[in-house]
Amino acid sequence: GENVEQHPSTLSVQEGDSAVIKCTYSDSASNYFPWYKQELGKGPQLIIDIRSNVGEKKDQRIAVTLNKTAKHFSLHITETQPEDSAVYFCAAPFGNEKLTFGTGTRLTIIP
Amino acid sequence: ETGVTQTPRHLVMGMTNKKSLKCEQHLGHNAMYWYKQSAKKPLELMFVYNFKEQTENNSVPSRFSPECPNSSHLFLHLHTLQPEDSALYLCASSQVGGSETQYFGPGTRLLVL
16 A cells, blocks of 8 residues: 655754745655645644646745655645644555555744 | 534543434545544554545544435444543545545544543
8 A cells, every 4th residue: 555654753844934844755656635624622634735747846935846746745834833834744646546555743932 | 613513522421321422524525434433543544434435443442333315414423432432533524536625524522431
């Protein structure tokens, strides 16, 4: 099945600095890569996603990059703010119906 | 709000109890999912329903019994659970297909005593 590895497991960043979280996947047929943010007491919320026909996508302070050759994709958060503190999950599809999730990154923004 | 609601939000039950978790989606999706989220583990897919038909049962013990009466509602019936079943149970919905965005509910925090 699909194997998704996510690093780092924890990340502390000074407010205003950038944060980068990386994921690798195993199934070369995967063509959709979402990123989810989970705040305390809530379910995961989609923050950005990318499909395999593009290499980069941006939405304000958030960007995702995809390297299909190397089978990895990354989440970039610039100008971090305290409200960015949360657990972030990457995912990649396996088969026609399933998403395989990474193990999560706990991001802490230090004021 | 994501358009996916779950009740109850918190549940404490004994090992001999029977309870049910409920999920409802208002997004017009035709696929619904149950996930288990335990501390320090990846999200574990439990069940998938497409157009009300179960298409995935990820080796889940029979003490968890799903029910999908229509494309908008999903239940998870619980009986004779074990303490290790304590976790956050998340429901999600999407259009059919692994490359479709899944929208999650807030989850039910379950504690089995």
